Amino acid sequence: MMKKLALIAATVGTTLGIFLGSALSQEPLRPMSSEELSECCQIDLLGWDELIWGIPDRPDLGAGGDRQALLAAIDNSLQYLDSQKAVEDYQKYDAVEGITRDRVRRSLERFRELLLAASGPSGLQAAVRREFIWYRSVGYDGRGTVAFTGYFEPTYAASRVPTEEYRYPLYGLPPDLADWPKPHPTRSDLEGEDGTGRNSPLKGSEIVWLRDRLESFLVHIQGSARLQLADGTVMTVNYVGNTDYSYTSIGTELVKDGKMRLEDVTLPSLIEYFQQHPAELNDYLPRNSRFIFFQETDGSPAMGFIKVPVTPERSIATDKSLMPPGALAAIYTQIPYANQRGELEERWASRYVLDHDAGGAITGPGRVDIFMGTGSIAGDRAGIMNATGQLYYLLLKE
Structure with missing residues (x-):
């Protein structure tokens, strides 16, 4: 969509103004060893994505969760990576050593295979931990803290x-x-x-x-x-x-x-x-x-900066001068969901996402905007989302 996002990002903007200098002095993404992940992060939760198979109090997802939506988002990224636009984008992308268009594409293809083979969140989590390197965003403070908002x-x-x-x-x-x-x-x-x-x-x-x-x-x-x-x-x-x-x-x-x-x-x-x-x-x-x-756009779905449709809760917007376009990522943050009384409340969640979009207000390694969908309910959720968390890009081990 290449939007000017974050109408409500007053708190985010204030925080970024304090810390952005330290974040920009280093590479935006840093590969983490298994030991580092275990010591610094919510290791039991990272990559545990129950939304794929369905959450009991999310009837809107149906019994099968949103696996088909995630597969569609992956396919959209693969379509982009085969395009001339991707060739040109990655010729210019040099923010992180070792992240190339070919490696991003191979990583997505393998993740797709693992997603189809997995029968639940634990199996997928274990396979991704085994086969992928987790590149952690340095965040807006240089210590991995990322500010998340939502758009719709x-x-x-x-x-x-x-x-x-x-x-x-x-x-x-x-x-x-x-x-x-x-x-x-x-x-x-x-x-x-x-x-x-x-x-x-x-x-x-x-x-x-x-x-x-x-x-x-x-x-x-x-x-x-x-x-x-x-x-x-x-x-x-x-x-x-x-x-x-x-x-x-x-x-x-x-x-x-x-x-x-x-x-x-x-x-x-x-x-x-x-x-x-x-x-x-x-x-x-x-x-x-x-x-x-x-x-x-003649009825077409909302499109991201890389010219593919954006998918609710599976597409994110980041700073494309720093982050690899179309790549597979994992986020850990608080996302608003409706409780049994119909009230929105934020819950900690780990999600696999695709980097499909950008925005004028989304700058630096410490900002992510999550696409929440279409219509008033998506707008209500996006409108109150303002949380911190972590962002990782997942690349196959060489």
Whole structure:
């Protein structure tokens, strides 16, 4: 999706600002010996992925868990690794010695075989421990601590034509964007003070209109959306480009201005704040000068930076200048799940994931964004996710 992620990453941003220097002074990934893993990490939990076979209180996964979804995510990575884009990406990738496109591909092929042969989490965990080297991210502090957030594909009402109700446009990619002089126009320059773009230099390149300004902004943040049109059809849009500005978190801005407490910043709390103070949208949204352009994708699923579909809880976004694209990884962090009362609560979990995506707010070795899926439930889960944990890349032993 190549999104500007982490609308709510005020806490993450503060932490990273303190520690990022130490992390950048070393390679982003370090191979761990079995002894080191046993001494430093949750060795009994790493690679224990019960979600593959199903969790009793996750009926949405069915009796068989999400093994087919994980296999599809692996196949998407393998498809990417056979592409010319992957050849070019890995010609430029030199962040970690010994990690090559061929090794990443062979690692995925072997993991796929092990996944198909395994009958439960313990067997898969043992096989992966036996055959793979675990490369641990140094994290944002140089000691392996990684900040995790979640993102999702929202579903909103929209119209292909502007009306009194649908006033907030999403724009297609300007054909001459590469020739724009820098600094680029800001968000205010492009969409106007009220977000409707009445006098926008982009006028004529609108592809769809939304009825809520914050929803339009959130599509910019997430990088894709499914849009329900009045005639009952569904339109899908995905990131295709952006202006040359760094991402600014409006959560961070609200905290700086004393409007919210750091620990209270979540996506639901931000939505509630602007519902109660709609006039402040004109102040805060333009502070994120970075502007996203979209293309219609004809019903296709949300796509990651490496041009493959992203898979719920199996695709992650990382800094692609540091992490190997398309590679197999394992995470250990807290992920929100619904309890038996229907309330979301965070639980520690180990998951095998694929590195499919990137984002303007996802920088450094200590940041990961997990794709949580499509729609309101995925949005609720992504909106409260803000945890620390560990990130490992899994490469076959040579």
